[in-house]
Amino acid sequence: xxxxxxxxxxxxxxxxxxxxxxxxxxxxxxxxxxxxxxxxxxxxxxxxxxxxxxxxxxxxxxxxxxxxxxxxxxxxxxxxxxxxxxxxxxxxxxxxxxxxxxxxxxxxxxxxxxxxxxxxxxxxxxxxxxxxxxxxxxxx
Amino acid sequence: xxxxxxxxxxxxxxxxxxxxxxxxxxxxxxxxxxxxxxxxxxxxxxxxxxxxxxxxxxxxxxxxxxxxxxxxxxxxxxxxxxxxxxxxxxxxxxxxxxxxxxxxxxxxx
Numbered sequence: 010x011x012x013x014x015x016x017x018x019x020x021x022x023x024x025x026x027x028x029x030x031x032x033x034x035x036x037x038x039x040x041x042x043x044x045x046x047x048x049x050x051x052x053x054x055x056x057x058x059x060x061x062x063x064x065x066x067x068x069x070x071x072x073x074x075x076x077x078x079x080x081x082x083x084x085x086x087x088x089x090x091x092x093x094x095x096x097x098x099x100x101x102x103x104x105x106x107x108x109x110x111x112x113x114x115x116x117x118x119x120x121x122x123x124x125x126x127x128x129x130x131x132x133x134x135x136x137x138x139x140x141x142x143x144x145x146x147x148x149x
Numbered sequence: 150x151x152x153x154x155x156x157x158x159x160x161x162x163x164x165x166x167x168x169x170x171x172x173x174x175x176x177x178x179x180x181x182x183x184x185x186x187x188x189x190x191x192x193x194x195x196x197x198x199x200x201x202x203x204x205x206x207x208x209x210x211x212x213x214x215x216x217x218x219x220x221x222x223x224x225x226x227x228x229x230x231x232x233x234x235x236x237x238x239x240x241x242x243x244x245x246x247x248x249x250x251x252x253x254x255x256x257x258x
Contacts, residue, residue: 071220088218092184095216102209106169106228110211113220115182146220 039087039094043125046085046098052125052133058084060124060136069116069146077109078126078134084108085127090120115146154178158239160253164231172203172210175224176241176249182217198223200242206235233257 043052058078066072076084076099086096101108108126116122119141126134159173176198183195197217203210210229229237234257241249 075226091218093217096218097216098214100209100212100214102204102211104205104208104210104230104232106230109228110213111224111226112213113224115218115220 035089035094039089039123042085042087042095043123046125046127047133050131050133052135054135054137057081057128057134058124058126058136060122060138062122062138062140065141065143066116067143069118069142069144071113071146072116072140072142073111073113074122075109075111076124076126076136077107078124078128079108080129081108081126082129083127084110085125086114087123087125088114088116088120089123091115091117096122116140116142118142118145154243154247154249156239156241156249156251158237158251158253160237160255163256163258166232166257168231169228170231170255171226171228172237173224173226174201174203174239175222177222178241178243180217180219180221180223184217196244198241198243200240201225202240203227203229204238204240205229205231206233210237231255231257 061075063072076086078084083098083100085098087094088096096114099110122138122140124136154177156176161170164170178198181193181196185193187193195217197215199215201213201215211227213225215223235255237253237255239251
């Protein structure tokens with residue numbers, strides 16, 4: 010097989026497209042979930058929300074996570090590396106003493122866990138934690 | 150209806166008026182995600198609890214939308230304010246339409 014300069018470039022571009030496609034697909038699902046929750050509003054990073062996750066989770070089937078955002082109306086949790094990135098939405102009522110909750114979630118592999126809080130004034134804040142997973146939790 | 154679904158809830162028996170209490174809930178449920186396949190390669194249909202609510206005397210404390218990424222035997226821990234004596238009502242909604250309920254009374258002394 011003769012490899013011309015032009016042919017090599019074309020091949021390279023083809024491979025790049027192939028390897029990038031699945032990644033952009035998953036990212037689009039995450040973006041869609043965020044857009045559905047925020048309605049397209051801007052999400053600020055950092056202050057006002059605390060996401061607590063283990064640094065390393067041995068078993069991806071049950072990873073303890075806690076999230077706290079004083080003054081939040083609701084909090085959404087996303088697992089960016091799962092086949093379906095949605096994890097859950099916590100909506101706090103008038104009798105909630107603190108806008109905080111803990112639960113256990115499934116993670117398919119090492120990935121970023123994202124929490125987005127909707128504040129009472131309509132703004133959004135985000136926290137991101139990376140969790141290393143030794144054994145994935147989505148079966149096969 | 151899934152078999153052997155048994156909700157377990159931990160709420161203090163008494164509290165002071167306006168006190169913050171911690172509530173822990175657990176319900177045994179397979180939370181089948183719909184992603185897994187059985188031994189012959191057929192996908193196992195999704196069956197999860199898709200919503201959990203906690204109310205106190207009819208006022209909402211917490212309302213959670215669950216997705217398949219919540220672990221088997223969904224567990225929640227959260228805090229509530231108790232303004233008066235009354236009853237906490239916990240409700241879990243299954244994909245198959247079943248509703249599991251439990252109540253827990255608390256006395257303000």
